[in-house]
Amino acid sequence: MGKKKHTRISDYSGWYNEIVDKAGLAEHSAVRGCMVIKPYGFAIWEKMKDALDKMFKETGHQNAYFPLFVPKSLFEAEEKNAEGFAKECAVVTHYRLKNDPENPGKLMVDPAAKLTEELVVRPTSEAIIWSTYKGWIHSYRDLPILVNQWANVVRWEMRTRLFLRTAEFLWQEGHTAHATRQEAWEETRQMLEIYADFAENFMATPVIRGTKTPSERFAGAEETLTIEALMQDGKALQSGTSHFLGQNFAKAFDVKFANKEGKDEYVWATSWGVSTRLMGALIMTHSDDNGLVLPPKLAPIHAVVIPVYKNKEQLEAIRAKMEPLRTALHAQGFTVKLDDDDTRRPGWKFAEYEMKGVPVRIAVGPRDLENNTAEVVRRDTGEKQSIPLDNLAGHVAELMDEIQTNLFNRALKFREEKIRNVDSYEEFMSVIEEGGFFMAHWDGTAETEQKIKEETKATIRCIPYTDQKEAGKCMVTGAPSKERVVFARAY
Amino acid sequence: MGKKKHTRISDYSGWYNEIVDKAGLAEHSAVRGCMVIKPYGFAIWEKMKDALDKMFKETGHQNAYFPLFVPKSLFEAEEKNAEGFAKECAVVTHYRLKNDPENPGKLMVDPAAKLTEELVVRPTSEAIIWSTYKGWIHSYRDLPILVNQWANVVRWEMRTRLFLRTAEFLWQEGHTAHATRQEAWEETRQMLEIYADFAENFMATPVIRGTKTPSERFAGAEETLTIEALMQDGKALQSGTSHFLGQNFAKAFDVKFANKEGKDEYVWATSWGVSTRLMGALIMTHSDDNGLVLPPKLAPIHAVVIPVYKNKEQLEAIRAKMEPLRTALHAQGFTVKLDDDDTRRPGWKFAEYEMKGVPVRIAVGPRDLENNTAEVVRRDTGEKQSIPLDNLAGHVAELMDEIQTNLFNRALKFREEKIRNVDSYEEFMSVIEEGGFFMAHWDGTAETEQKIKEETKATIRCIPYTDQKEAGKCMVTGAPSKERVVFARAY
Numbered sequence: 001m002g003k004k005k006h007t008r009i010s011d012y013s014g015w016y017n018e019i020v021d022k023a024g025l026a027e028h029s030a031v032r033g034c035m036v037i038k039p040y041g042f043a044i045w046e047k048m049k050d051a052l053d054k055m056f057k058e059t060g061h062q063n064a065y066f067p068l069f070v071p072k073s074l075f076e077a078e079e080k081n082a083e084g085f086a087k088e089c090a091v092v093t094h095y096r097l098k099n100d101p102e103n104p105g106k107l108m109v110d111p112a113a114k115l116t117e118e119l120v121v122r123p124t125s126e127a128i129i130w131s132t133y134k135g136w137i138h139s140y141r142d143l144p145i146l147v148n149q150w151a152n153v154v155r156w157e158m159r160t161r162l163f164l165r166t167a168e169f170l171w172q173e174g175h176t177a178h179a180t181r182q183e184a185w186e187e188t189r190q191m192l193e194i195y196a197d198f199a200e201n202f203m204a205t206p207v208i209r210g211t212k213t214p215s216e217r218f219a220g221a222e223e224t225l226t227i228e229a230l231m232q233d234g235k236a237l238q239s240g241t242s243h244f245l246g247q248n249f250a251k252a253f254d255v256k257f258a259n260k261e262g263k264d265e266y267v268w269a270t271s272w273g274v275s276t277r278l279m280g281a282l283i284m285t286h287s288d289d290n291g292l293v294l295p296p297k298l299a300p301i302h303a304v305v306i307p308v309y310k311n312k313e314q315l316e317a318i319r320a321k322m323e324p325l326r327t328a329l330h331a332q333g334f335t336v337k338l339d340d341d342d343t344r345r346p347g348w349k350f351a352e353y354e355m356k357g358v359p360v361r362i363a364v365g366p367r368d369l370e371n372n373t374a375e376v377v378r379r380d381t382g383e384k385q386s387i388p389l390d391n392l393a394g395h396v397a398e399l400m401d402e403i404q405t406n407l408f409n410r411a412l413k414f415r416e417e418k419i420r421n422v423d424s425y426e427e428f429m430s431v432i433e434e435g436g437f438f439m440a441h442w443d444g445t446a447e448t449e450q451k452i453k454e455e456t457k458a459t460i461r462c463i464p465y466t467d468q469k470e471a472g473k474c475m476v477t478g479a480p481s482k483e484r485v486v487f488a489r490a491y
Numbered sequence: 492m493g494k495k496k497h498t499r500i501s502d503y504s505g506w507y508n509e510i511v512d513k514a515g516l517a518e519h520s521a522v523r524g525c526m527v528i529k530p531y532g533f534a535i536w537e538k539m540k541d542a543l544d545k546m547f548k549e550t551g552h553q554n555a556y557f558p559l560f561v562p563k564s565l566f567e568a569e570e571k572n573a574e575g576f577a578k579e580c581a582v583v584t585h586y587r588l589k590n591d592p593e594n595p596g597k598l599m600v601d602p603a604a605k606l607t608e609e610l611v612v613r614p615t616s617e618a619i620i621w622s623t624y625k626g627w628i629h630s631y632r633d634l635p636i637l638v639n640q641w642a643n644v645v646r647w648e649m650r651t652r653l654f655l656r657t658a659e660f661l662w663q664e665g666h667t668a669h670a671t672r673q674e675a676w677e678e679t680r681q682m683l684e685i686y687a688d689f690a691e692n693f694m695a696t697p698v699i700r701g702t703k704t705p706s707e708r709f710a711g712a713e714e715t716l717t718i719e720a721l722m723q724d725g726k727a728l729q730s731g732t733s734h735f736l737g738q739n740f741a742k743a744f745d746v747k748f749a750n751k752e753g754k755d756e757y758v759w760a761t762s763w764g765v766s767t768r769l770m771g772a773l774i775m776t777h778s779d780d781n782g783l784v785l786p787p788k789l790a791p792i793h794a795v796v797i798p799v800y801k802n803k804e805q806l807e808a809i810r811a812k813m814e815p816l817r818t819a820l821h822a823q824g825f826t827v828k829l830d831d832d833d834t835r836r837p838g839w840k841f842a843e844y845e846m847k848g849v850p851v852r853i854a855v856g857p858r859d860l861e862n863n864t865a866e867v868v869r870r871d872t873g874e875k876q877s878i879p880l881d882n883l884a885g886h887v888a889e890l891m892d893e894i895q896t897n898l899f900n901r902a903l904k905f906r907e908e909k910i911r912n913v914d915s916y917e918e919f920m921s922v923i924e925e926g927g928f929f930m931a932h933w934d935g936t937a938e939t940e941q942k943i944k945e946e947t948k949a950t951i952r953c954i955p956y957t958d959q960k961e962a963g964k965c966m967v968t969g970a971p972s973k974e975r976v977v978f979a980r981a982y
Contacts, residue, residue: 031610034560
């Protein structure tokens, strides 16, 4: 484990890639655009999954599983949705390989095994799911359907970045069906709140909640709600979206239900998702120039014990003294790892676990044993303390709360410093380079939005939820505006 | 919820399909050969996943995620493996759709977006994983690698059956890398034991452990170990396999490590997997003519309370009386559902939860309340008892153990009755139709194995692990045989 080469200032993108690599989170694969999520990275993703899955189930959702493939004819049924994803679809056209007669030992696609209808690898599953729901929904008694699936999806991307933009990624997609517009709306908003709650209370990442403009909507949605986080380079990262789909998919797939009066009505729909992109948000929100920094609630290892010893007896003495710590913390749901790998020196291990973002490092040597203490270092602040062994478990458990809170507060402070009102387009163009969220007036037209995007690379991240709507004039056209919207450059 | 139409005797296959349908486990999708796993079926699969995942982690394995796609050139690297799967591969050839100029509103594959190298949708992941391990393994210090992934895989099947044989299915695949042959062997055997433990102690499904014959081996393995279960129609179901891959994949992908002496050696490998096929095994081991029967350890709902009431007051009184039961059982990890759906009658609910295999049904009406009792019915035996409310939680908790044990013992008894020694091919041909496991002598040749398969549709399920090897003569050729092997017709 060498020192990090890149800092956030010197090369932000290199800094990110280096953490993903050196902390053992993910790597590029032999398949263009697809990543390998390595065990440590996957362990963090599993923590995210578990927390979200619990929240979904507590709000009445159930998991299910729908096919990977979508027949082209179903895929094209909801036109806007199809149009939105057609350009980035992996397409299965054949179902067999055969020996290549011209290249012994090599295989070729068997032309005799051409599918009569091509299959799209799901970029999202509204089409296949709504074609299924048609068979599930007949009467109001069949509603609501509150289903989620954890799955892989494929969107062909030309320029990929680990976690942030990959051809294949992992996600969850909720797909719900309701009898009324209002109920579907409540679901859409509820799921956005769950995402915001998860981002803030597990990821320790503050987010702005709001509504997407029509041009940034999910293809096929009537309204898209979003949570937007701010990364340390001042760019926004869309971290979760919840879509009110109206009756678009019900109409495309002819899904009706008999209401209590026996009259047929189209079903109302929502869909909502978060993906392995959240890993990117997590990394970029908290990490520093020494590596990854993890909030305790998502850390696969909460505390690492690094024994400093000269011989086996010393190691065994340390292990014995540390066992009560492990037991006590384990009982509170924390994972403690004692790293007794003989092939690495303590200094190497210090750097390794710092790179991996383990919230607390505990070093214990013979002198500590004599004094009945251990050296405890917080990953978030680097603060070092000598703690009596008797208090160690309690101290470490408290640190978990403190670190979780500190990370959120630090990220919140950073974001607050990086939000500002901007009132003229001239000012906007001069400050956009600095990064951050810019609250500005916009005339509500797609043309102005497009012009700003072309000229500044900034997009409207959302029309934020706020109680304090302040009217004004569009910074570009001067036309009246009801409220400020959030601009930023984004991932 | 109507009565079941099919019984095991009248139409075994129809009986199976009807349970999968009416218990809400899965259904065919709009994609040929792919299934939709419905919420209740998926909840059972999640219980399986959780239990297995815990066992994997307790033995030091970590989860990771590798790409869905395998470039053709990697896929063909290990020739036997490629040959084994080439005929059933879904192949991605294009990465974009475009508007079909001749059919407005329709899409077509964009010929300009043809991939230079086709991508195989993984039928299994040895190739992509070993091409990745090449980058992970340099020295003995990088070993062992103990990695598992939960994923979807695709094997194009012409004749599909829900859970048992589908084009896409869910599974886990472990892929481990070791410094020595012995360590890889120990891993191969350990994982088979974990599968057997899971089958017997969670699924309550007794299994025979053994080794596959060369012709039944996984393509690319040196040895395949298997657990084989017996279904109620007397057919075998291969329920999990663990492969010793030797150095085949290390050689195909040139994966070497420097040993402690600094000398390069090829890495030793194992892989092992179980799939949603286990759902089929679970259904067919225990279910009866009234529907699904679930062992408590894999039941999403352990006990259902069905209130029998005439008005809201009665319902509320029942609910209040049942709350302590829910709380007490919940604290022990059991899920209790009170079904207060007003649109269904109690009789309908009785049939519904019987069909769904809920281990215990509790009915409570006004007279029960007066007597301070509830009517408790076991799903496995149909036994009905009136139980005082004071003892109810304890009684139901005990029933869970009893039902779990009873299901295993019942299945074991069935299997023991269906195992028999057969000493002549004539006898074999006359009894094979009855179903069951037949222990017979075989001369060890692929020719004889093939002849038996062609003439009787029976295959060698495994060469069983046993301490009592008894030599004899092949029932077909009379050539010497060291031990009896297990024959059966199989799914």
